[in-house]
Each structure stands twice: as C-alpha cells, then as structure tokens.
Amino acid sequence: MQLGFKLIYPLLLVLIFIVNSPVSxxxxxxxxxxxxxxxxxxxxKKAGKKQQLTGIAVDILKQTYLNAGLKLNLNDIKILPWxxxxxxxxxxxxTNMLFSTARTKEREDLFKWVGPIVADYTSVYALKRKK
Known part of the structure; x- marks a missing residue:
C-alpha cells in the first residue's frame, strides 16, 4: 500500500520573527x-581549502545577501541536527533564520516564508498486513 503526501515547497529561508517588528x-x-x-x-579534501558549507540552498542564500548588498560569512551559519x-x-x-525546510500545511502559520526553491513529493510504503 502506498500512502502519498506532498511536501508543498522546501524553502530557501524560513524567517522567524515572532514580533512584527523588522529585524536587522x-x-x-x-x-x-x-x-x-x-x-x-x-x-x-582540497589542497589548502577549508571544508565549507555548500549546496543549492546555500548558493541561493549567498546570492540573496549579495543582491541585498549584505555580507554573509558562511562560517557564521550553525549546522545543527534538523x-x-x-x-x-x-x-x-x-531571531533565527532556518533554511531549507519543507513548507507544509501544519507549519504554514508558524513561520514567515521566503521561497520556494523546489517542489518535492514524498511517499511512504508499507506491507499491507502491517496496516
């Protein structure tokens, strides 16, 4: 049996401003x-290069900062378990920014969203006898 559900849009940024005032x-x-x-x-391992944060969402984040005339230091980004x-x-x-994460109906009102970067679909499979 296949249970399909759609992760609406994994987003580049999830801006969390609980207070409605703008944050720098x-x-x-x-x-x-x-x-x-x-x-x-x-x-x-690359000769003389430090391990660096990379990926599609990171590239978009860097370009977003560049377009806004802001400086982004990738070493300041915290890599934590999801x-x-x-x-x-x-x-x-x-005042946190979490990127990238899936935009779902349950999360819609929890965050201020920026994006999307891609559409994604997830399916769950199980044996019929396991219900």
Missing amino acids: FAKLIIITEQYPPFNYKDTT SRGYYLAQQAHL
Missing part, C-alpha cells in the same frame, strides 16, 4: 542542517 539581517542567527544537495558541509534547528527557530526570544 546582521542580528539573525542562521541555522541549517546537513541535507545534500541543498545544504551540506563539503568534506572532500530537530534542534527547527526547535530554535520557534523560540520567540531569538
């Missing part, structure tokens, strides 16, 4: 996870 980009804590090909730490980043993104006393 300089004060944002940027959080992501290891989720290739969207965002991941490149672990290949559940911890998602939890921190919902804390009212913090």
Whole structure:
C-alpha cells in the first residue's frame, strides 16, 4: 500500500520573527542542517581549502545577501541536527533564520516564508498486513 503526501515547497529561508517588528539581517542567527544537495558541509579534501558549507540552498542564500548588498560569512551559519534547528527557530526570544525546510500545511502559520526553491513529493510504503 502506498500512502502519498506532498511536501508543498522546501524553502530557501524560513524567517522567524515572532514580533512584527523588522529585524536587522546582521542580528539573525542562521541555522541549517546537513541535507545534500541543498545544504551540506563539503568534506572532500582540497589542497589548502577549508571544508565549507555548500549546496543549492546555500548558493541561493549567498546570492540573496549579495543582491541585498549584505555580507554573509558562511562560517557564521550553525549546522545543527534538523530537530534542534527547527526547535530554535520557534523560540520567540531569538531571531533565527532556518533554511531549507519543507513548507507544509501544519507549519504554514508558524513561520514567515521566503521561497520556494523546489517542489518535492514524498511517499511512504508499507506491507499491507502491517496496516
């Protein structure tokens, strides 16, 4: 039996501003996870190069900052397990940006969304006897 459900749009950025006042980009804590090909730490050994955050979503984030005339230091981005980043993104006393994550009906009102970057579909398979 196949149960299909759609992850509406994984997004580049999820801007969390619980208070309606604007927040300076300089004060944002940027959080992501290891989720290739969207965002991941490149672990290949390159002569003289430090391992760096890379991926489709990272490239879009860099270009977004560049277009806005802002500086982005990839070393300032926190790479955390997804559940911890998602939890921190919902804390009212913090100004966090979480990227990239799936936009679902349940999450719609929790965040201020920017994107999308891609559409994604997920299917779950199980044996009929397992219901």
